[in-house]
Amino acid sequence: MIFQRKEKWFLNNYKGDASVLSGKMGISRTLARLLINRGCDTAEKAMEFLNPLNNELTDPFSLADMQRGAEILADALGDQQKILVVGDYDVDGIMSLYILCRGIMDCEPDADIDYMIPDRKQEGYGINISIVEKAASMGVDLIITCDNGTAAHNALQKARELGIQVVVTDHHEIQVKKDTNGLPIQDLPPALAVINPMRLDCTSSCKDLCGAAVAFKLVLALYTILGMNPESLQHLLQYVAVATICDISSMLGENRTLTAKGLQILNQTENTGLKALMEVNGISGKDIGTYAVGYILGPCFNAAGRLETAELAVRLLFCSETGEAESMARRLVQLNRERQAMTSEGSKLVFELIRAENLDQQGIIVAFLPQLHESVAGIVAGRVRDAFCSPSIVLTRGVEEVKGSGRSIEGYDMFQALTACKEQLTRYGGHAMAAGMSLQEEQIPPFIENICNTYSWPPDHGCCRISIDMILPFRSISEGLVREIQVMEPEGKGNPKPLFGLKEVAVFQVRRMGREGKVFRVAMIHEGTCMEGLLLGTREVQRFSDYITDHAGVQRMTELENGTGPLMMDIAYQLEMNTYQGREQINLIIKNYRIRSDSEPNTESRTASV
CATH class of the missing domain: 3.90.1640.30 (inorganic pyrophosphatase (n-terminal core))
Incomplete structure (x- = not known):
C-alpha cells in the first residue's frame, strides 16, 4: 500500500486585475491570472517574464x-x-x-x-x-x-x-x-x-x-x-540550463533567462555526448524542456557520480567521437536504471522503518538505514519529505563514518538547523532546502535530539500545501489555451507548472492502460462537459486505487473500474500537449484528488480555501 499524505488545498488569490492585464497584453484572462500569481501584475513585469530570450544577463x-x-x-x-x-x-x-x-x-x-x-x-x-x-x-x-x-x-x-x-x-x-x-x-x-x-x-x-x-x-x-x-x-548556456534545472534553482529572474537561452541552444546542440545521451534515451529530435532535462538527462549524469565516479559523465561531454559517445551514454543509462532500482528498494525500507518506529511523530524525520547505498540517501530523503511534508534526513553507514542527506520544506532552513547541531557533525554543507552531513555513529542519538529541537511545529505540520492557480472548468479547455500557457516555460521553483482546480467532478470510470498498467485513464464529467484525465506512473495508479478503497470502499473502486460510477470528487490538474501516433492532443494530468467529504476549510491572507 502507498502512503497517503495529508493535504490542504488553497486557491491562489494574489492581488491584481486579470481583466486589466489581459486587455493591456492581448492575452487570455487565464494566462493573465497565472502571471499575476507569479508576481507579474503589470504589463512591464509580464513582458519581461514572457520574453526571457530578450532579457540581458546581469553584469x-x-x-x-x-x-x-x-x-x-x-x-x-x-x-x-x-x-x-x-x-x-x-x-x-x-x-x-x-x-x-x-x-x-x-x-x-x-x-x-x-x-x-x-x-x-x-x-x-x-x-x-x-x-x-x-x-x-x-x-x-x-x-x-x-x-x-x-x-x-x-x-x-x-x-x-x-x-x-x-x-x-x-x-x-x-x-x-x-x-x-x-x-x-x-x-x-x-x-x-x-x-x-x-x-x-x-x-x-x-x-x-x-x-x-x-x-x-x-x-x-x-x-x-x-x-x-x-x-x-x-554555447555554454546549455550546460548552465541543465544545471539550473537539475539543482532545482529558482526559475525566476536571471535563472529564467539563463535557462530559456540555454534550452534554445540545447535543442540544437552540437555536443556529441549530449546528442548521444538524447538518442539513447529516445528523445532525440523531440522538444527538450525542463521535464526532459530534469527527469531524463539529468538523472543519467547524476547516476555516474552516485554509483561509480562522475568522470564518465565529464568524459561524455568532452567526447567528439560518435561511437564512443554512444557507448558512454548507454553506460550512463544503465547506471541510472540501477540507481532507480536501489532508490525503490531504499524507499520501501525507509517507509517500513518510519511506520515501525513512528518516526513521523518527531517533527523532523531522521531515519538511519545502515545498509542503504549512500549515493541514493538524498533521493530517498526527498521521497520521505514529499510523502510526509516534513523536513527529512536519511542517514547511512559510509566507509569511515555515517553519511546523511537532508531535504527540507519551505520555511525550515536545513543548513541553519545543521549549523545549530555542528557539535555532533564532522562535516556539513548545503543550503536551506537540501544539505549533506557526516558524523560518527555514536553521535546519532544526540544529533536527532538536537535537530528535532530546532523545529517549531506549525499548526499544519505534516500537511502538504496544494496551491491551485485558478478554477478552470472543462468547457474552458482548448488547444489554443494549452498552447498559450506554454509561454510560462521554463517552469520550476518559483514558477511551477500551472495547476488548475475543479470541484464536484463526476468520475465514472477508470481504466488501466499499457502493458504494465502504469497509466489510469479517468473518465469524468463536469457541468455537461466530458474529459479524460490521466494518472501517470505505477505509484500514482496505486495511490489512487488505495485512496478510493480506503475512503469509499473496495466495492466503489470495483464499480469505477467497471464504469458503473459516478463518484463525486474534487481534482487538481495540469494541461499539456502530447503527440501520439503523429497526432497532437490535449493531456489532462490529474495531480491531486479528494472525495468531497474529505475537504477541509482553510484560510490564508493571500490565498482562498478550496
Whole structure:
C-alpha cells in the first residue's frame, strides 16, 4: 500500500486585475491570472517574464570578488601556469567543471589545465586535503573550485601552506561565526577570491544562481578582461540550463533567462555526448524542456557520480567521437536504471522503518538505514519529505563514518538547523532546502535530539500545501489555451507548472492502460462537459486505487473500474500537449484528488480555501 499524505488545498488569490492585464497584453484572462500569481501584475513585469530570450544577463562583476578572481585566472593563463579545476559529482558540479574547462580552453587552446572530482564514497563532497596534496605533486599553481569550496577551510589552508593559489566559485550557504564583538560574520575560506552570491557583501541581485551559473559568470568576466568577444560563450548556456534545472534553482529572474537561452541552444546542440545521451534515451529530435532535462538527462549524469565516479559523465561531454559517445551514454543509462532500482528498494525500507518506529511523530524525520547505498540517501530523503511534508534526513553507514542527506520544506532552513547541531557533525554543507552531513555513529542519538529541537511545529505540520492557480472548468479547455500557457516555460521553483482546480467532478470510470498498467485513464464529467484525465506512473495508479478503497470502499473502486460510477470528487490538474501516433492532443494530468467529504476549510491572507 502507498502512503497517503495529508493535504490542504488553497486557491491562489494574489492581488491584481486579470481583466486589466489581459486587455493591456492581448492575452487570455487565464494566462493573465497565472502571471499575476507569479508576481507579474503589470504589463512591464509580464513582458519581461514572457520574453526571457530578450532579457540581458546581469553584469558578472556585480558578484563579490569576481574582478579579483578573473584577474587571477587571466594572469595564470598569461604566465602559462598549471590550473586545476575541482568540481563535484552531481549535475551542477559536472556542468560547472565542464563550463570552466571548456571556456578556458576556448580562450587559450594551449592552457595547461586539468580537473578532478572527488569520489563520493571514498572522499565525500568537495575539495579536500588529499586533492590539494595531489595538486601540489602535479605542480599545480592555481586551483579553481566549482560548486564547492565555501566550507573547505582546512583544505584551502593546506593549499595556502603549499603555495597554491585558490579561487572559489560556489553557491552554497556560508557558515556564520561571531567576531570579537560577538557580532555574526560569515566565515569565508582562506582563498584569494571567493565568488559566491550568498556572501553578505555581494551586491548582485542574483542570489539563487547554481554553481554552473557562477562558473559561467567567471568565464564571462575572464573574456571581458582579456578583451575577447563574450558572445562566443553562448554555447555554454546549455550546460548552465541543465544545471539550473537539475539543482532545482529558482526559475525566476536571471535563472529564467539563463535557462530559456540555454534550452534554445540545447535543442540544437552540437555536443556529441549530449546528442548521444538524447538518442539513447529516445528523445532525440523531440522538444527538450525542463521535464526532459530534469527527469531524463539529468538523472543519467547524476547516476555516474552516485554509483561509480562522475568522470564518465565529464568524459561524455568532452567526447567528439560518435561511437564512443554512444557507448558512454548507454553506460550512463544503465547506471541510472540501477540507481532507480536501489532508490525503490531504499524507499520501501525507509517507509517500513518510519511506520515501525513512528518516526513521523518527531517533527523532523531522521531515519538511519545502515545498509542503504549512500549515493541514493538524498533521493530517498526527498521521497520521505514529499510523502510526509516534513523536513527529512536519511542517514547511512559510509566507509569511515555515517553519511546523511537532508531535504527540507519551505520555511525550515536545513543548513541553519545543521549549523545549530555542528557539535555532533564532522562535516556539513548545503543550503536551506537540501544539505549533506557526516558524523560518527555514536553521535546519532544526540544529533536527532538536537535537530528535532530546532523545529517549531506549525499548526499544519505534516500537511502538504496544494496551491491551485485558478478554477478552470472543462468547457474552458482548448488547444489554443494549452498552447498559450506554454509561454510560462521554463517552469520550476518559483514558477511551477500551472495547476488548475475543479470541484464536484463526476468520475465514472477508470481504466488501466499499457502493458504494465502504469497509466489510469479517468473518465469524468463536469457541468455537461466530458474529459479524460490521466494518472501517470505505477505509484500514482496505486495511490489512487488505495485512496478510493480506503475512503469509499473496495466495492466503489470495483464499480469505477467497471464504469458503473459516478463518484463525486474534487481534482487538481495540469494541461499539456502530447503527440501520439503523429497526432497532437490535449493531456489532462490529474495531480491531486479528494472525495468531497474529505475537504477541509482553510484560510490564508493571500490565498482562498478550496
